[in-house]
Amino acid sequence: VTLANVVAAAMFSGITLYALLAGADFGAGLWDLVAGNAERGAPARALIEASIGPVWEANHVWLIFVLVTLWTGFPTAFAPIMSTLYVPLTLAAIGIILRGAAFGFRKVSSGVETRRLYGAAFAASSVLTPFFLGTVVGGVVSGRVPAGTRTGNVIRSWLNPTSMLGGVMAVIVCAFLAAVYLAADADRTGKPELAEAFRRRALATGVPAGVIAAAGVAVLHADSPGLFHGLTHRGAPLIALSALAGATALVFIVRRRFASARYLAAVAVVAVLWGWATGQYPWMLEHELTIKAAAAPHATLVAGLVALGAGSLLLVPALLWLLVLVQRGALANEP
Amino acid sequence: VTGALGASQPDLFYAREQMALSLGSHIVIACLGMAFPFLVVLAERRGNRTGDAIYTTLARRWAKAMGVLFAVGAVSGTILSFEFGILWPRWMGRFGAVMGLPFAIEGFAFFLEAIFIGIYLYGWDRLAPRVHQAVGIGIGVAGVASAFFVVAANGWMNDPTGFRIVGGKVTDVKPWAALFNSALWPEATHMILAAFIVAGCLVATPHAWALLRGRGTRYHRAGLALALTVAMVAVPLQLVVGDWAARHVAAKQPTKLAAIEGVTHTERNAPLHVGGLYIGGEVKGALRIPDLLSLLAFDDPHATVQGLDAVPVSDRPPVNVVRTSFQLMVAIGFAMLGLGLWLLLAWRRRRALPRSRWFLRAAVLAGPAAVLALECGWIVTEVGRQPWIVYHVMRTSDAVSDASGLRYGYFLLISVYTALAVATFAVLRRLGRAPLPAEAAVDGTQP
Numbered sequence A: 001v002t003l004a005n006v007v008a009a010a011m012f013s014g015i016t017l018y019a020l021l022a023g024a025d026f027g028a029g030l031w032d033l034v035a036g037n038a039e040r041g042a043p044a045r046a047l048i049e050a051s052i053g054p055v056w057e058a059n060h061v062w063l064i065f066v067l068v069t070l071w072t073g074f075p076t077a078f079a080p081i082m083s084t085l086y087v088p089l090t091l092a093a094i095g096i097i098l099r100g101a102a103f104g105f106r107k108v109s110s111g112v113e114t115r116r117l118y119g120a121a122f123a124a125s126s127v128l129t130p131f132f133l134g135t136v137v138g139g140v141v142s143g144r145v146p147a148g149t150r151t152g153n154v155i156r157s158w159l160n161p162t163s164m165l166g167g168v169m170a171v172i173v174c175a176f177l178a179a180v181y182l183a184a185d186a187d188r189t190g191k192p193e194l195a196e197a198f199r200r201r202a203l204a205t206g207v208p209a210g211v212i213a214a215a216g217v218a219v220l221h222a223d224s225p226g227l228f229h230g231l232t233h234r235g236a237p238l239i240a241l242s243a244l245a246g247a248t249a250l251v252f253i254v255r256r257r258f259a260s261a262r263y264l265a266a267v268a269v270v271a272v273l274w275g276w277a278t279g280q281y282p283w284m285l286e287h288e289l290t291i292k293a294a295a296a297p298h299a300t301l302v303a304g305l306v307a308l309g310a311g312s313l314l315l316v317p318a319l320l321w322l323l324v325l326v327q328r329g330a331l332a333n334e335p
Numbered sequence B: 001v002t003g004a005l006g007a008s009q010p011d012l013f014y015a016r017e018q019m020a021l022s023l024g025s026h027i028v029i030a031c032l033g034m035a036f037p038f039l040v041v042l043a044e045r046r047g048n049r050t051g052d053a054i055y056t057t058l059a060r061r062w063a064k065a066m067g068v069l070f071a072v073g074a075v076s077g078t079i080l081s082f083e084f085g086i087l088w089p090r091w092m093g094r095f096g097a098v099m100g101l102p103f104a105i106e107g108f109a110f111f112l113e114a115i116f117i118g119i120y121l122y123g124w125d126r127l128a129p130r131v132h133q134a135v136g137i138g139i140g141v142a143g144v145a146s147a148f149f150v151v152a153a154n155g156w157m158n159d160p161t162g163f164r165i166v167g168g169k170v171t172d173v174k175p176w177a178a179l180f181n182s183a184l185w186p187e188a189t190h191m192i193l194a195a196f197i198v199a200g201c202l203v204a205t206p207h208a209w210a211l212l213r214g215r216g217t218r219y220h221r222a223g224l225a226l227a228l229t230v231a232m233v234a235v236p237l238q239l240v241v242g243d244w245a246a247r248h249v250a251a252k253q254p255t256k257l258a259a260i261e262g263v264t265h266t267e268r269n270a271p272l273h274v275g276g277l278y279i280g281g282e283v284k285g286a287l288r289i290p291d292l293l294s295l296l297a298f299d300d301p302h303a304t305v306q307g308l309d310a311v312p313v314s315d316r317p318p319v320n321v322v323r324t325s326f327q328l329m330v331a332i333g334f335a336m337l338g339l340g341l342w343l344l345l346a347w348r349r350r351r352a353l354p355r356s357r358w359f360l361r362a363a364v365l366a367g368p369a370a371v372l373a374l375e376c377g378w379i380v381t382e383v384g385r386q387p388w389i390v391y392h393v394m395r396t397s398d399a400v401s402d403a404s405g406l407r408y409g410y411f412l413l414i415s416v417y418t419a420l421a422v423a424t425f426a427v428l429r430r431l432g433r434a435p436l437p438a439e440a441a442v443d444g445t446q447p
Helices: A005-032 A042-052 A056-073 A075-084 A087-108 A114-139 A161-188 A192-223 A225-232 A235-254 A258-280 A298-327 B012-050 B053-087 B090-098 B101-122 B129-158 B175-179 B184-212 B218-252 B254-261 B292-298 B319-350 B358-386 B405-434
Strands: A284-286 B164-166 B169-171 B272-274 B276-277 B282-284 B287-289 B386-388
Touching: A005 A042, A005 A056, A005 A087, A005 A114, A005 A161, A005 A258, A005 A298, A042 A161, A042 A192, A056 A075, A056 A087, A056 A298, A056 B053, A056 B090, A056 B101, A075 A087, A075 A114, A075 A284, A075 B053, A075 B090, A087 A114, A087 B053, A087 B405, A114 A161, A161 A192, A161 A235, A161 A258, A161 B405, A192 A225, A192 A235, A192 A258, A225 A235, A235 A258, A298 B101, A298 B175, B012 B053, B012 B101, B012 B129, B012 B184, B012 B218, B012 B254, B012 B358, B012 B405, B053 B090, B053 B101, B053 B218, B090 B101, B090 B129, B090 B169, B090 B175, B090 B386, B101 B129, B129 B175, B129 B358, B129 B386, B169 B175, B184 B218, B184 B358, B218 B254, B218 B276, B218 B319, B218 B358, B218 B405, B254 B319, B254 B358, B272 B292, B272 B386, B319 B358
Parallel strands: none
Antiparallel strands: B164 B169, B272 B287, B276 B282
16 A cells, blocks of 8 residues: 555545535435426425535535645646646536535525526536536546646547546436435435435436446447456446445335435445546556556655644544534524 | 736636636635634624624624625635646646645635534524534634635745755655745735735625615614724734735845836835836836835845846736735725724724714725725735746746637636626625614614
């Protein structure tokens, strides 16, 4: 185990948490979009607002954590990723602006028209942001980001089969996670009708997610042979675990056991992400730059890990406190 | 703001403008993120202690505005971390390992800020008042810490330390030495005090406006008095810290000082020029005070001040932009000192705000003026360092991305930020105009 690998694992843990937590917030935005007109969709929108209101700012910070870890720990990977993939990254960034601001604004607005406008911005950007972030991942894993100071193709790096697969998978998995979490929240807080509605949505996205993931194997075989080889060899056990957990989650959703389904859905996502990580190892930029070659000097890695350890001592208790308060329903009042 | 920059990348101009737009917007919101929580908790605490509903109402209404501004600040800050890589990949690729550490630490501070604000905003009446107030203080402390580490990275750009360049390669990296560069302390102190002035004045502005428009309730007087007092306490401190920051610039970045003061030729007994413009190598139309620049910068009226001509023309920043910004910032600082004295005198005499409508007019202007001074100060730091992104180490034109079409991202961002600014203003105005609860709407004597 090298220091560089430890820092890479920490960064990938950030990606995992961002997917699990902020991903579900993005998915909630999608469900907000299709919840129906102002009257009919009101209960679902209220549930979404109550579920993500207190936590989404914190969930969003995992992205910052990933970015700063990447540029401090692996600056020579950060630079070409950002410059080559600047088009989808800019669009994702704009989605992040619209989403965060519109959600904050909607909460304090009352007119139907204004709420609708902010709601639409919130929802549309909730779909666009994960899509474009997914295309970024596709560009990296398919080896389209060249190492060094030369910028890769700024269009084909994200307009390609693997990126499209990444984008679509990101959106549908976010929607699935959100539907499962929201069904569990509705069930826990005694709203059986809403739980039922989100159960249907969980099934309507969970099944296609599995189908697209299976079809995606063919896309990767043709377009990203390096990653395909990794996924079917070193990453295979984790991919299998993901498939198993996802299928079991669907069974639990069918049987209305939402609390268990929630954990299994999370396991499925974690397993597929770490399957990707192990499949791509030792590459930071597929076939271009290894983790070892991209790593910052020893002193920086040590300093970064010291900061990570000290920061976690403050962060972990605060995060746990937030989650406990949310679970206890203690964060339900607004000023 | 191009100055004497050579550009091999046709979109360099747009990249710089995009960075200026993003940072110039975020810096205002970040100031509110740092200092607004303290104002809210001050009002909350006063409400809890005295049982005066006015202050509780003030705290709750301010908290709503704070929540909106935090949402905007969280995203406008995120955009910056994208832009570091999108616009300046060569800078990040080359020096990320040297100056990334403060950002990594800042990430944790921001994390705590986001957690505490969730608990504070949604935990009203659910948490014990002391716990709730402590969480509110926590938002502010995390915000200030966040600014400290971000400024550490900026300080490093002004005083790059903690590495060596051998044969064109960056080696011997010492990230902690880079973090604790010498520019950090004056810059960070200056920035944090600025946050309290900007937030206090910006919060005071709408209350002063409401009072001018005849909505003369105790509520608005209380809001104006509390917010403006916090800002005015910070102003005299800021003048002292500003002097410290300027001396640091004089010692470490003589070319920046020369641009700030419009000094073309290295000279002893350098005079200070107040006002005027830098035309044809000299300051014209200014009030000239002999020896004062030497005295202020080096504590000695005979000291030598290095001129712009010590470096080639291609290494000089655009003088008028830097100099005018500096003059404006200082002028606003002294005007605010006057406003603070006015407030202090009235308070000592009558335990009340000054009665004059001119005081209210001045208080309305204080918010925009504080923002202007903030932007000017930031222009002095950033434009004054040009053409370097890392002082005397890397040029901005060598840091920019070579990707084509960067300008379209900038155009897109202009429209998004315009919409964001309009919407933020509209939402805040709506919050401010919402009817007061009955117990706070009653008119009364001045607090």
